[in-house]
Amino acid sequence: MQRMPQSDIPFLLRPIARLGDRTIYVLRDLGRMGVFLMFGVAGVFKHPFRFREVVKQLGFIGAGSMAVIFFTAISSGMVLGLQGYYSLHKFGAEGMLGSAVSLTLIMELGPVLTALMVTGRAGSAMCAEIGIMRISEQIDALECMAIDPFRYLISPKFLAALISVPLLTAMFDVVGIFGGYLAGVKLMGVNSGAFFSSMQQSVTNHDIRLGIVKSFVFGLLFVWICTGRGYFVQKIRGAGFGAESVSRVTTQAVVIASISVLIFDYLITAVML
């Protein structure tokens, strides 16, 4: 779409013109991303299914992130254990430690931290990969061979992310609870039986469902935003050209994805709790 040159607009109206221009840009951008999401999801069901590519992406997003998730989980679990002990000890309620640690992990920290770590690790890589394919005309070349870039390139990543992120979250929860156990029971001397029984009593199916829903939504959010930003790298205003545009857009994608995860975390909690 054509933009009117700034100099043709009366001075006083320029801020309004800029605001309108900006609004139109944001709306178009959202529209593009919405359509991208639709095609990305639809591509999962298109034939022929790229089984090997999905496995490769599962390896990259899922298996490849396990070490990072493990260390994040164990350290945050241990911190929770110590902090929880410190707070609960004031009320003489150390027995509730298991409940506090596990609920925090399952409902909040597990899904959120997993999504943030995977965004940083795999999301940035995906965005850069697709951005480079876009600027070097590889995506155009796919289209010219009548190979649907969604089915071929984007949708396998969608599917792999939707499988990996919930599984990684589950792993995060288990490892985190173990971290809490280490810190609380082994270091601070909370009773082991109390730790686990309080956990068993307080964690309900609903809490676990909340965690699972979050992890699916976050998985979709990060893969959508990161691949979509890369796909539209040439349409993003102010990104520049070439290698620089890819690097800027990658940074932008990781920031937007992370913030979206945090915003949706609040929204889902508010709706489901």
Next chain:
Amino acid sequence: MTITQTADNAEAVIRFIEVTKTFPGHEGRNVVLNRVSFTIPKGRTTVIAGGSGQGKSVTLKLVLGLMRPDSGRILVDGQDVASLRRRELEQLRTKFGVLFQGAALFDSLTVFENVALPLRERTRMSDEEIRKQVAATLEQLELLGHEDKFPAQLSGGMKKRVGLARALQLDPEILLFDEPTTGLDPLMTNDIYRLFARTRQELGYTAVIVSHDIPKVFKLADQVILLNKGEVDVFASPGEIKYSTKPYIREFVEMTMNCEKTGATE
């Protein structure tokens, strides 16, 4: 389908009607094509020539629907490219074999995988058949022994040839080649042109070749389109260019004739 007769009675596969394409420029718009009209006849070879930055690559992208014209219509087999839905456009593109100016190879796939990709994704051929066909094409283009290299490990001319090999895989009806011989040595260039001449007789495709390789490429050409400053001049045969009176074409002819004298070899 509209069937349009051109001068030599061949049906038009591609038709530009009053097409304008501009890009945002420093002062106003950069007008690349200014209401141009021409047709590309079926089963013939059309060479598009013109100075650097005159819109040759843009013309090819317009044909493929990778860019949209500002105004005017582009018909491929009678269908308006800009008005097609995604699926129809995909269907239309199955007719094309495309070589991009920058080759546009998939840089995380090997040479073999690049060339095999259209066969794997778009046909039901077995791995064995694919391997055979790819090997045959690679041999024709003197690329045997480089199958396992990645594009980053190839020279510019080799990339071009891999791009050619990939474009030729699905027996396309229409070839769109953007500078197929740039970056190749004269011997290889001759080989490529001979390959074109031979396969065109066998397969009878329509070819649109963008090339600076004049006069060599004229040996193949049935029709020549010259692009200059947003205007096109169409010549029904390379020979006719000599009779034009436009100054820029006279200059172009001078240059071409000189090349012919100083010996372009077959």
